[in-house]
Amino acid sequence: MLANFASIFSLMLSTLLMMVAFGLQSYVIPVRSVAEDWSTLTVSIFATGYTLGFTLSCVVTPKFVLRVGHIRVFTALMTLLSIAILMCGLIVDWRAWIGFRAVSGFAIAGSYLVVESWLNERVTNENRGLLFSLYLITTMIGTIAGQYLVPLGDPTNTSLFILCGVLFSLALLPTALSSSPMPAAPTQANFDLRALFHRSPVAVVGGFLAGALSGAWLNLGGVFTQKIGLSTSEGATLLAAVLAGSALSQIPIGRASDRMDRRIVMVACGVFGVLSCLAMALAIGGGAWILYALAGCVGMVLFPIYALNVAHANDLAQPDEFVKISSGLMITYGLGTISGPLVVGPVMDAFGPAALFVVLAVYFALYAGYAAWRIGQREQHDGLVAKTDFQATTVLPTPGPDVTNPLAQQEAGPIIEDDTVPEWETQAQ
Structure with missing residues (x-):
C-alpha cells in the first residue's frame, strides 16, 4: 500500500497546487468583477467562455494526449492556466476576459482529465476506492485553501492574479520531475x-x-x-x-x-x-x-x-x-x-x-x-x-478516469458481438 501511495505522491502534490490556484481563481475573478462594477449579465457572458472551453476540452484533449503523452499535455495545460489568469490581471476588460476564461476552462478540464486518467492507471481494484477518496479530499482541501487566499491580498490590483499564475506554474513541477513511469498512450472515446x-x-x-x-x-x-x-x-x-x-x-x-x-x-x-x-x-x-x-x-x-x-x-x-x-x-x-x-x-x-x-x-x-x-x-x-x-x-x-484509458474496455469486460438488442434496451428508462 505504501508503494501505491509513493507512486502517486507527485501527482497528488501537483493536483493540490493546481486546486489551490483554481480555488483562488474561482473567487478572485468574481470579486474583481464586482469591484469593476460589471453587471451580473457581463459576468455571465465571460463565464460562458469558460464553460465553452471546458466542454470543448472534453473532446479535444484526449487527441493531444494520444499524440504527445500525459506529461507534455499536463505541462502545456498548466502553462495555459498561468497565462490565462495573468492576462486577466493585465488586461481588465470583460471582452478580453471572454477569451482568457475560455482558455482557462479548456485547460482546467484537460488537466482534470489527464490527472484522473493517470491516477486510474496507477491504482488497482483493491485500493481504487481508498486512493480516489484521497484524490477527492485533495481537490476539496486545495479548492477551499485557495479561496481563503483572497482575503490576504487585494483583488483590485494584480497581486492575487500573479500569485494564482505562480501556483499554476508550481503545480507542474512535481509531475514534470517525477521518476514514475508515464501512463500508457490513450485512445479516444466516442x-x-x-x-x-x-x-x-x-x-x-x-x-x-x-x-x-x-x-x-x-x-x-x-x-x-x-x-x-x-x-x-x-x-x-x-x-x-x-x-x-x-x-x-x-x-x-x-x-x-x-x-x-x-x-x-x-x-x-x-x-x-x-x-x-x-x-x-x-x-x-x-x-x-x-x-x-x-x-x-x-x-x-x-x-x-x-x-x-x-x-x-x-x-x-x-x-x-x-x-x-x-x-x-x-x-x-x-x-x-x-x-x-x-x-x-x-x-x-x-x-x-x-x-x-x-x-x-x-x-x-x-x-x-x-x-x-x-x-x-x-x-x-x-x-x-x-x-x-x-x-x-x-x-x-x-x-472521468476512463475517458482516455486504453485499458478501460478490457477491464470492463469483453466487447459483446451479439447483435441482439437486450429487452430492457428497447424501452427508454
Missing part, C-alpha cells in the same frame, strides 16, 4: 447523445440540469457573496460551506441510490435542493452562520446529483459502453454549464442577488419533477440488469 437519450432520458436531462446548477453557482456564487455585502473572508467561508456540504453528502447519497431506484433519490435530492435554495434566498440579511449552514445544505445536493445521473446511465449499459456513456454525459453536463450563467445573470440584474437561489430552486424542481415523471413512465429496472457502483465526483464533474 459518444452518441441521441443513443444515450434513448437509453436513459432521465440521465441526460438530469445531467444537463446538474450542469446548469453547478455552472450558475460556480460562476456567480462569488458575485452573490459580494452583492449581499459579505467580506472576502465571509464570502470564502460561504463558498467553502457549499463544498463541505458536497463532501459530506456524496457517500450517503451514493449508498442510498445503490439500495433503491436511483430516480427516487433524484426526486429526494431535487426537493431538498428546492427547500434549501428558497430558505437561502429568504435568509439573506440574517446572520452569517445561518447563511453558512444553509449554503452547506445547498451543497449537499448541488454537486452530487451529477454522479447520480452517471450511475443511472451506467446501470443500463453494456460492459463495453461505460466510456462512451461517461463522455456523452460530460458533453451534456457541459452544455448545461453554458446555459446556467446566461439564464441566471440577467435575472440577478433584474431582481437582485437573492434571485440566484430562486432560479437554482427552479432548476432543482425541474430535476425532481422530470425524475418523478420518468418513474411513472416505467418501473425500476433492477430486475433486468445489475446496478453499477455509485462513484463520487470531484468538485467539478469531469470526463
Whole structure:
C-alpha cells in the first residue's frame, strides 16, 4: 500500500497546487468583477467562455494526449492556466476576459482529465476506492485553501492574479520531475447523445440540469457573496460551506441510490435542493452562520446529483459502453454549464442577488419533477440488469478516469458481438 501511495505522491502534490490556484481563481475573478462594477449579465457572458472551453476540452484533449503523452499535455495545460489568469490581471476588460476564461476552462478540464486518467492507471481494484477518496479530499482541501487566499491580498490590483499564475506554474513541477513511469498512450472515446437519450432520458436531462446548477453557482456564487455585502473572508467561508456540504453528502447519497431506484433519490435530492435554495434566498440579511449552514445544505445536493445521473446511465449499459456513456454525459453536463450563467445573470440584474437561489430552486424542481415523471413512465429496472457502483465526483464533474484509458474496455469486460438488442434496451428508462 505504501508503494501505491509513493507512486502517486507527485501527482497528488501537483493536483493540490493546481486546486489551490483554481480555488483562488474561482473567487478572485468574481470579486474583481464586482469591484469593476460589471453587471451580473457581463459576468455571465465571460463565464460562458469558460464553460465553452471546458466542454470543448472534453473532446479535444484526449487527441493531444494520444499524440504527445500525459506529461507534455499536463505541462502545456498548466502553462495555459498561468497565462490565462495573468492576462486577466493585465488586461481588465470583460471582452478580453471572454477569451482568457475560455482558455482557462479548456485547460482546467484537460488537466482534470489527464490527472484522473493517470491516477486510474496507477491504482488497482483493491485500493481504487481508498486512493480516489484521497484524490477527492485533495481537490476539496486545495479548492477551499485557495479561496481563503483572497482575503490576504487585494483583488483590485494584480497581486492575487500573479500569485494564482505562480501556483499554476508550481503545480507542474512535481509531475514534470517525477521518476514514475508515464501512463500508457490513450485512445479516444466516442459518444452518441441521441443513443444515450434513448437509453436513459432521465440521465441526460438530469445531467444537463446538474450542469446548469453547478455552472450558475460556480460562476456567480462569488458575485452573490459580494452583492449581499459579505467580506472576502465571509464570502470564502460561504463558498467553502457549499463544498463541505458536497463532501459530506456524496457517500450517503451514493449508498442510498445503490439500495433503491436511483430516480427516487433524484426526486429526494431535487426537493431538498428546492427547500434549501428558497430558505437561502429568504435568509439573506440574517446572520452569517445561518447563511453558512444553509449554503452547506445547498451543497449537499448541488454537486452530487451529477454522479447520480452517471450511475443511472451506467446501470443500463453494456460492459463495453461505460466510456462512451461517461463522455456523452460530460458533453451534456457541459452544455448545461453554458446555459446556467446566461439564464441566471440577467435575472440577478433584474431582481437582485437573492434571485440566484430562486432560479437554482427552479432548476432543482425541474430535476425532481422530470425524475418523478420518468418513474411513472416505467418501473425500476433492477430486475433486468445489475446496478453499477455509485462513484463520487470531484468538485467539478469531469470526463472521468476512463475517458482516455486504453485499458478501460478490457477491464470492463469483453466487447459483446451479439447483435441482439437486450429487452430492457428497447424501452427508454
